[in-house]
Amino acid sequence: MRKLKLVVIISLLTTTIGAQGPSRFHPGFNLFSKQQDVQLGQEAANQVRQKMHVINDPVLTEYVNRVGKRLASTPEARDSGFPFTFEVVADPSINAFALPGGPMFINTGLLKAVDSEAELAGVMGHEMSHVILRHGTNQASKAQLFQLPAALAGVAGGGSMLGQLAQIGVGLGANSVLLKFSRNAESQADLMGSHIMAESGYNPLELARFFETLEAKNGSRGLQFFSDHPNPGNRERAIEEEVDKMGGRRNYTYQTGEFQRMKQVVAGIREPPPRQQQRGYGRGPDDDRERYPDPGRYPDNRYPDDQY
Numbered sequence: 690m691r692k693l694k695l696v697v698i699i700s701l702l703t704t705t706i707g708a709q710g711p712s713r714f715h716p717g718f719n720l721f722s723k724q725q726d727v728q729l730g731q732e733a734a735n736q737v738r739q740k741m742h743v744i745n746d747p748v749l750t751e752y753v754n755r756v757g758k759r760l761a762s763t764p765e766a767r768d769s770g771f772p773f774t775f776e777v778v779a780d781p782s783i784n785a786f787a788l789p790g791g792p793m794f795i796n797t798g799l800l801k802a803v804d805s806e807a808e809l810a811g812v813m814g815h816e817m818s819h820v821i822l823r824h825g826t827n828q829a830s831k832a833q834l835f836q837l838p839a840a841l842a843g844v845a846g847g848g849s850m851l852g853q854l855a856q857i858g859v860g861l862g863a864n865s866v867l868l869k870f871s872r873n874a875e876s877q878a879d880l881m882g883s884h885i886m887a888e889s890g891y892n893p894l895e896l897a898r899f900f901e902t903l904e905a906k907n908g909s910r911g912l913q914f915f916s917d918h919p920n921p922g923n924r925e926r927a928i929e930e931e932v933d934k935m936g937g938r939r940n941y942t943y944q945t946g947e948f949q950r951m952k953q954v955v956a957g958i959r960e961p962p963p964r965q966q967q968r969g970y971g972r973g974p975d976d977d978r979e980r981y982p983d984p985g986r987y988p989d990n991r992y993p994d995d996q997y
């Protein structure tokens with residue numbers, strides 16, 4: 690009996706030792722090719738640019754690109770081969786989103802809410818992981834297993850991907866299957882995001898801390914971010930465990946040095962009011978054009994006070 694116990698203990702120890710090293714994730718089942726992820730994302734990004742107010746401020750654009758490119762140069766991001774891009778949109782909700790194949794949009798509300806560059810890098814690394822692991826098109830593939838092959842074949846001749854997908858009910862509207870993820874996908878994005886942060890020189894625990902702060906301030910249900918990215922449970926703890934698997938805590942010292950400047954600029958930007966329960970560009974075909982002033986009318990990105 691004692692011998693058996695010893696064997697059990699030894700095998701448990703071996704399993705624990707064997708489990709060291711960062712978790713490895715791979716994209717799941719997918720009917721889209723990677724090139725089709727890219728095409729879909731680019732078409733969808735054009736739609737976002739028409740429906741949301743993209744900020745063309747040189748300080749903000751350069752800032753998110755510096756952070757984003759640093760994250761994109763880490764092994765997991767680079768090996769994916771996806772062409773990541775980073776844009777800021779005027780939206781007060783604390784959120785960011787990435788489309789299949791790489792286009793990422795960061796809300797001014799998120800830039801205003803973060804207390805450190807590492808927190809922002811954490812959210813961006815999380816979004817980037819959804820792209821790398823192809824969660825959007827994976828979900829669409831599972832949801833439209835039978836209709837999707839014909840729809841994708843219809844694009845092969847050079848048509849619009851969004852147009853074909855719309856015919857089988859896959860779009861970018863509210864609660865889109867392409868952008869609202871499962872808890873399992875969330876858990877993967879948290880952990881891969883923590884690798885990307887660490888490899889970029891940002892402390893991954895800052896992502897866990899950011900989630901904690903958001904929940905403490907707003908409750909886990911009150912935020913659009915948690916609606917799009919549901920809490921897989923114990924997400925802070927899971928990130929801490931992943932940090933240990935990566936070989937423990939190191940000195941994470943990277944900073945662009947531009948965080949304060951970014952905060953000053955973003956503080957001066959006025960956004961349209963928060964949307965209720967729905968994703969900004971997905972509320973319907975035309976309904977937000979009237980509420981968003983033509984971007985060209987306000988070249989300094991400030992909305993007039995009386996408008997909102």
Ligand SMILES: [Zn+2]
Pocket residue numbers: 815816819870874875878917918
């Ligand atoms: Zn997520």
